Amino acid sequence: MQRFFDRPGSVVWLGVMLCGAFLVLVFRHGIEPASPAAQPLTLIEITVAVALGIIGLAAIIARRVGRRGRSSRNPVEDDRAGFVMDTFQHVLQELKEKETDLGRLRAEAEARTEQVESYHENILRSIASGVITSDSRGSITTFNAAAERILGRRGGEVIGQPCGQVWGDTSPITTMVSRSLTERTPFSRQEWDFLRGSERVCVGLSSALLRDRADNIIGAAVVFTDLTEIKRLEEQVESEHRLSVLGEMSAGIAHEFRNYMGAILGWSKLLAKQLPEGNSGRPMVEAIMHELSVMQHLIDDLLAFGRDLEPQRQPLEFREFLKEAATLRPGRPGVQVRVTIAPAVPRDVEWDLTLMRQALKNLIQNAAEAMPEGGTVTVEVTVEDAEPAAIELVIGDTGVGIPAQFMDRIFLPFFTLKAKGHGLGLALVHKIILAHRGSIRVRSLEGAGTTFTLTIPVTAATSTGHRSRLIEAA
DSSP, X not given: OHHHHHSHHHHHHHHXXXXXXXXXXXXXXHHSOOOTTOOOOOHHHHHHHHHHXXXXXXXHHHHHHHHHHHHHHOHHHHHHHHHHHHHXXXXXXXHHHHXXXXXXXXXXXXXXXXXXXXXXXXXXXXXXXXXXXXXXXXXXXXXXXXXXXXXXXXXXXXXXXXXXXXXXXXXXXXXXXXXXXXXXXXXOOEEEEEEETTEEEEEEEEEEEEEOTTOOEEEEEEXXXXXXXXXXXXXXXXXXXXXXXXXXXXXXXXXXXXXXXXXXXXXXXXXXXXXXXXOTTHHHXXXXXXXXXXXXXXXXXXXXXXXXXXXXXXXXXHHHHHHHHHTOOOSOTTEEEEEEEOTTSOSEEEEXXXXXXXXXXXXXXXXXXXXXXXXXXXXXXXXXXXXXXXXXXXXXXXXXXOOGGGGGGTTSTTOOOSTTOOSOHHHHHHHHHHHTXXXXXXXXXXTTEEEEEEEEESSGGGXXXXXXXXXXXX
């Protein structure tokens, strides 16, 4: 009997049975109206209803008493319930701790990812080579600081754009990226010459394929280095060699010319002395002597160009030297020379006074002759921010400029664009600057003017380092 009341379902069925009996009795007498034929409740029916009610009430009381008894008489069950509750709370606590640990690990992973990305960005920002990466479709995903400096483009302008849209479909960068992705092979050792503003730049290109951990190709990378300075040094070495050969040849020719010219000049002077004043032949003799003097100037330049120049360096007060050189103004109306010297320029230099004065005179003369309508020749002097210390002279004009097709020939002997010129002025300037272990660069825009930039070491002690750079470039 105790087992019956311990079962919740048994009590429920008992209640249902009692309610059913009660409803049967009510339903029976409710749907049959009072009539003479109606039968009153029998004793048996009353007895059954009362019995069922007593039994139901007894069942409910027994159920409640049983619960109280179990709670007071069965401490094992209480311990079991407490253990379940404690276990449940412990599991909840562990879940909360695990959730906290997962949050901490996720934060550490995110911080580590940011650190790795920052580290990679620092590497790309610090290296001197330009780096461009693209996805598998050829759109740019990375454009580091060196790439901005070398190519003259901003990263924000090109990232996300296809390479062909940025540089054109025929540019080496676009071609290398496209072929690397299509042929699935890297390319290396290609050169690209292009204009960055008004300056010609040369870069060396190499490509590589980008792969994920599953070795799938996810893009391409192009790494490039600015070769402009190396090319300039190589050209300088080649120019020194070429000028040395031409110098030897011109020196031999100049000596032969001087011998013949000496004989012609001697006979001309003798003939001029024998002709009396007013003789019709005297002007012709004087014209011959004038042309011979012009020829003498050319021969002197040839000999100076052909001579193996070794500067006789001596300490010079630079500002006084530059002031003297700037006063050698050509007799040309409407031409002014404006000199600007930065405060950091050293007071003394070790240069050959005669040679450097000749070089500056030639450059200022050329600048003045390039401005037939007049103008201003600017001479700006600064200190090159490099080691060893060097002075940088920038001599510019606003004249007719030099056509682009002649830019690589202006330092060659006997090349000139002047109607009356022998083409040795710039060649001699070039040789003087190289003899001082310096360099000379030129930028020109036809119709807008020309700028010569001279970079000359302050002292002779820097010549060894410069020579080694030339040897490395060669």
